Amino acid sequence: MDEMRPQVTRSANWVGPRELGVNTNIEPLLGRAMLGRVLGVLGGLSLVSFLVLLIVLTALGYLGS
Numbered sequence: 001m002d003e004m005r006p007q008v009t010r011s012a013n014w015v016g017p018r019e020l021g022v023n024t025n026i027e028p029l030l031g032r033a034m035l036g037r038v039l040g041v042l043g044g045l046s047l048v049s050f051l052v053l054l055i056v057l058t059a060l061g062y063l064g065s
Helices: 005-009 031-060
Strands: none
């Protein structure tokens, strides 16, 4: 503890690290866009399959009068 006291009590302004201008190579975040595409495709396929089922049931006479 006594060995660190001079460093702790020394009053000097903190000097931050210099700016190195680091370039990062990070792929863009595409999860939200991909989720939107997947949900759109699944919703479209569900709608088409429902309409096909409705047409088939109507043609077979299970629906309607």
